Amino acid sequence: MTKSESAAEVLIEVRQVEKRYPNGTLALKGVSLAINRGEVVCIIGPSGSGKSTLLRTLNALESISSGEILMDGISVHAAKTDLNELRTHAGMVFQQFNLFPHMTALENIMLAPVEVLKLPVAQARTRAEKLLAKVGLADKAGNRPSQLSGGQQQRVAIARALAMQPRVMLFDEPTSALDPEKVGEVLDVMKDLAAEGMTMVVVTHEMGFARAVADRVLFMDRGELVYQDAPEAFFTGATNERLRAFLGQVAAH
Amino acid sequence: MKPASPLWRLLTVALVLAIGAGMYWATLKVNYQWRWERVPEYLLVTGGEEVPAPFDGTVAVNGKQIRITPLLGGEPQAIPDIDVVQVSDGEIVFAGNTVGKKAGITPGPLLIGLWVTLKISALSLVFALVLGLIAGLGRVAHNPAARDLAAIYVELIRGTPLLVQMFIVYFFLGTVLNLSGFVAGVTSLAVFTGAYVAEIVRAGIEAVPKGQMEAARSLGMSHWQGMRKVVLPQALKRSLPPLAGQGINLIKDSSLVSIMALTDLTKAGREVVSSTFSPFEVWFTVALMYLLLTGALSVYVRKLEKKMAHD
Numbered sequence: 233m234t235k236s237e238s239a240a241e242v243l244i245e246v247r248q249v250e251k252r253y254p255n256g257t258l259a260l261k262g263v264s265l266a267i268n269r270g271e272v273v274c275i276i277g278p279s280g281s282g283k284s285t286l287l288r289t290l291n292a293l294e295s296i297s298s299g300e301i302l303m304d305g306i307s308v309h310a311a312k313t314d315l316n317e318l319r320t321h322a323g324m325v326f327q328q329f330n331l332f333p334h335m336t337a338l339e340n341i342m343l344a345p346v347e348v349l350k351l352p353v354a355q356a357r358t359r360a361e362k363l364l365a366k367v368g369l370a371d372k373a374g375n376r377p378s379q380l381s382g383g384q385q386q387r388v389a390i391a392r393a394l395a396m397q398p399r400v401m402l403f404d405e406p407t408s409a410l411d412p413e414k415v416g417e418v419l420d421v422m423k424d425l426a427a428e429g430m431t432m433v434v435v436t437h438e439m440g441f442a443r444a445v446a447d448r449v450l451f452m453d454r455g456e457l458v459y460q461d462a463p464e465a466f467f468t469g470a471t472n473e474r475l476r477a478f479l480g481q482v483a484a485h
Numbered sequence: 486m487k488p489a490s491p492l493w494r495l496l497t498v499a500l501v502l503a504i505g506a507g508m509y510w511a512t513l514k515v516n517y518q519w520r521w522e523r524v525p526e527y528l529l530v531t532g533g534e535e536v537p538a539p540f541d542g543t544v545a546v547n548g549k550q551i552r553i554t555p556l557l558g559g560e561p562q563a564i565p566d567i568d569v570v571q572v573s574d575g576e577i578v579f580a581g582n583t584v585g586k587k588a589g590i591t592p593g594p595l596l597i598g599l600w601v602t603l604k605i606s607a608l609s610l611v612f613a614l615v616l617g618l619i620a621g622l623g624r625v626a627h628n629p630a631a632r633d634l635a636a637i638y639v640e641l642i643r644g645t646p647l648l649v650q651m652f653i654v655y656f657f658l659g660t661v662l663n664l665s666g667f668v669a670g671v672t673s674l675a676v677f678t679g680a681y682v683a684e685i686v687r688a689g690i691e692a693v694p695k696g697q698m699e700a701a702r703s704l705g706m707s708h709w710q711g712m713r714k715v716v717l718p719q720a721l722k723r724s725l726p727p728l729a730g731q732g733i734n735l736i737k738d739s740s741l742v743s744i745m746a747l748t749d750l751t752k753a754g755r756e757v758v759s760s761t762f763s764p765f766e767v768w769f770t771v772a773l774m775y776l777l778l779t780g781a782l783s784v785y786v787r788k789l790e791k792k793m794a795h796d
């Protein structure tokens with residue numbers, strides 16, 4: 233730990249988290265991790281390594297078997313925690329966008345602020361319009377998801393998550409379902425977000441993005457957090473066997 | 486794909502005509518007397534409504550004016566709106582005797598039966614949709630009690646014949662709770678159809694990708710908010726075609742209420758047959774009238790589907 237990472241700045245703390253599926257498979261094996269306010273953390277690793285599972289435990293979309301996760305000091309998986317309230321502080325972006333197909337882009341963004349935050353409709357609309365402009369889709373407010381490209385849908389999904397004014401944004405392979413030429417526009421929005429100081433946890437296969445934007449890169453394999461470091465050191469100087477094997481495989485493609 | 490030859494259409498027409506001709510030939514074999522001209526009077530009665538005498542009295546007729554002087558004494562009273570006079574001057578009538586008919590056309594027994602069938606079906610459908618929605622939500626609920634209760638309801642109702650359920654509702658519940666035939670009919674049809682609606686709703690909900698509820702929950706919405714605002718609107722849209730089919734089944738099943746002393750379209754048909762001795766014409770007419778109801782419903786739902794597809 234460097235001096236700047238004092239305890240006061242920790243936003244998310246993961247302590248010895250294990251996740252066992254009913255069939256006995258261990259998806260997470262004693263993962264511990266601290267994420268600071270304003271930090272951008274990228275998680276990479278082969279498929280099935282548990283990186284998405286770990287991300288989804290952070291806002292309790294996935295339960296844990298043992299250990300503890302604290303967000304702003306609140307135990308995420310404690311029975312008495314108001315999960316609905318807690319989730320308003322953690323925006324999530326999914327691989328498959330998961331926009332609501334029966335609503336326009338604007339309505340997608342307005343829904344939760346109106347339903348959950350009880351924002352007046354006019355105020356929610358203003359907020360949604362601003363966010364659509366921010367992700368470069370001001371002219372698509374009235375479009376249904378089916379009328380948008382994958383990249384545009386994902387940008388609306390980011391705006392939808394931002395509408396709750398979260399303290400942290402969780403990205404679950406946000407560009408994996410996109411056509412290659414649409415990846416850039418989504419990463420650009422994420423870069424802007426990082427530059428604004430948003431705390432971000434990003435599960436990704438985009439090594440270039442991780443290298444350019446992340447403050448720290450994590451490597452997961454078979455449910456374990458194997459290695460973590462600043463991007464430069466991570467991609468060039470890492471001596472870890474499993475990480476080098478993985479990076480070698482990725483580079484070969 | 487190359488367009489199908491128009492000859493196939495011709496074959497269809499030929500086969501339908503052949504079946505029709507075969508049926509006609511069969512009626513000739515049994516020496517059936519077709520009397521289609523007798524059917525209209527059971528749809529619409531042109532004579533108008535019959536007017537009974539309000540009390541015992543002596544009739545005075547002047548053109549279409551009828552006045553009755555009470556036998557027990559008192560002022561003569563005029564009977565208004567008579568178009569066809571059916572008594573003669575000076576005749577003595579008793580209370581309830583028909584003195585004449587009003588002008589105009591009134592619905593005949595078949596149309597009245599159609600109206601009863603329509604009323605029963607529409608009411609049952611509304612209750613069935615409400616019941617089915619609740620039971621369907623129960624089927625996918627996290628709460629084990631809700632899930633089990635919904636499952637028991639669905640299995641019990643789908644596993645027993647509607648006719649048997651109707652006997653139970655009408656003769657058992659109906660007697661215990663003193664239900665009218667109409668209430669018993671609507672109850673049994675709604676409960677029966679509700680079980681099928683529940684399964685349609687459940688399938689609709691399960692067909693909505695899991696990511697939709699996850700997205701809603703990740704935004705801080707409760708399970709119920711996510712269900713109401715995100716999952717159900719999509720599920721119901723998918724459910725419309727099977728729901729239309731269930732509605733059509735309901736209209737047809739409503740013919741079973743004729744066991745409950747209710748004169749629906751089927752019961753009316755049976756009564757008309759017994760007074761005309763023209764079963765073929767009457768049952769064909771009744772079938773056509775059911776087809777009218779079911780056809781209207783399926784056209785309406787198709788329009789609704791199109792409208793929702795545009796939204």
